[in-house]
Amino acid sequence: MPQLLITDVAPRDGLQNQPTDLPTADKAWLVQALADCGLPRIEATSFVSPQAVPRMADAPALMAAVAPLAASHLCVLTPNLKGLARAAQAGAREVCVVLSATETMNRRNIRMGLDEAEATCREVLAQARDMGLRSRAYVAVAFACPYEGPTPPEVTLRLARRMAEGGADEVVIADTIGAAHPGEVQALARIAVEELGAQRVGIHLHDTRGLGLANAWAAMQAGVRRFDSSAGGVGGCPFAPGAAGNLATEDLVWLAQASGYETGVDLPALMRVIDEFGRRLGQPLGGRSHAWLRRHLGLAQSVNADVSETANERVNETRSAK
Numbered sequence: 567m568p569q570l571l572i573t574d575v576a577p578r579d580g581l582q583n584q585p586t587d588l589p590t591a592d593k594a595w596l597v598q599a600l601a602d603c604g605l606p607r608i609e610a611t612s613f614v615s616p617q618a619v620p621r622m623a624d625a626p627a628l629m630a631a632v633a634p635l636a637a638s639h640l641c642v643l644t645p646n647l648k649g650l651a652r653a654a655q656a657g658a659r660e661v662c663v664v665l666s667a668t669e670t671m672n673r674r675n676i677r678m679g680l681d682e683a684e685a686t687c688r689e690v691l692a693q694a695r696d697m698g699l700r701s702r703a704y705v706a707v708a709f710a711c712p713y714e715g716p717t718p719p720e721v722t723l724r725l726a727r728r729m730a731e732g733g734a735d736e737v738v739i740a741d742t743i744g745a746a747h748p749g750e751v752q753a754l755a756r757i758a759v760e761e762l763g764a765q766r767v768g769i770h771l772h773d774t775r776g777l778g779l780a781n782a783w784a785a786m787q788a789g790v791r792r793f794d795s796s797a798g799g800v801g802g803c804p805f806a807p808g809a810a811g812n813l814a815t816e817d818l819v820w821l822a823q824a825s826g827y828e829t830g831v832d833l834p835a836l837m838r839v840i841d842e843f844g845r846r847l848g849q850p851l852g853g854r855s856h857a858w859l860r861r862h863l864g865l866a867q868s869v870n871a872d873v874s875e876t877a878n879e880r881v882n883e884t885r886s887a888k
């Protein structure tokens with residue numbers, strides 16, 4: 567059976583922009599619980615400026631809490647050399663750089679122009695390699711940018727090649743705002759897989775316009791075997807207006823199972839983790855297949871349904887108070 571390697575990015579991409587600041591102990595629980603369900607890789611946190619992303623300010627404490635998983639399961643986002651040094655100090659063994667395909671998105675996200683961002687990514691990749699760390703390089707806004715519109719595929723491919731030349735073990739084509747459609751995903755992914763090899767290409771999808779799964783399928787057809795998704799579909803980027811949740815991990819695992827791909831993920835266990843995650847976050851979570859999967863797997867009434875009712879009550883109270 568062909569294998570898919572899923573990286574669950576809920577603890578980083580999912581939590582970086584939430585209204586609730588989840589305590590470090592709950593984040594550590596989430597990371598461990600995702601590993602226990604069979605997720606082979608988890609993007610645990612980011613070593614970024616706490617002014618830029620306050621939700622990730624506890625990165626060193628979180629890494630200390632999940633230290634036994636660092637070598638086998640975790641990657642962390644490190645946008646610059648300071649982030650790399652902090653991550654290495656905290657025990658990270660795999661780091662991710664982020665290069666956006668447009669000038670404006672780089673400036674908004676990491677306060678560098680495209681050339682400086684590329685040079686910084688290459689420096690981080692080179693130093694990471696010298697330190698014996700594995701690396702992933704995101705090419706963000708790979709299909710469309712919230713500031714500059716559609717991204718020409720040749721621009722994304724050029725940057726993907728540069729990141730591969732710079733030593734990234736994996737280049738991750740990221741549809742940061744969930745604006746891609748299956749035809750363009752398939753076309754771009756096919757070239758990336760041909761040029762870099764399936765072992766070095768990943769895809770990171772958001773489900774903003776309801777095409778997350780269709781895009782995942784298109785990428786699979788093009789030979790992509792490495793996917794990012796987030797448990798319960800939690801997610802969104804603070805610097806990319808309009809970016810909604812990530813492709814939900816349970817949707818992706820279900821698609822994989824239904825289509826004859828192996829992921830190693832225990833789906834009923836993952837669904838229970840998502841319930842508890844939603845409860846701790848105080849938010850209903852769940853991808854498109856969530857309600858059906860619950861029934862199909864014979865799981866008890868969703869805790870998320872209670873959260874959802876509570877949230878509705880709150881909305882009604884606010885409305886009647888006005």
Ligand code: COA
Binds near residue numbers: 615643675706
């Ligand atoms: N971790 C912690 N602090 C950092 C840091 C890092 N990786 N990089 C810089 N800083 C600190 C500096 O030490 C400095 O602190 P000081 O004011 O106390 O001296 C301050 O941040 C400004 O440093 P500077 O190098 O000028 O950074 P900047 O203000 O130009 O911001 C980034 C650049 C990359 C640090 C910032 O934009 C960032 O963290 N972006 C992350 C965005 C993100 O996570 N996006 C979502 C994921 S794609």
Ligand code: ZN
Binds near residue numbers: 579770772801802803
């Ligand atoms: Zn994302």
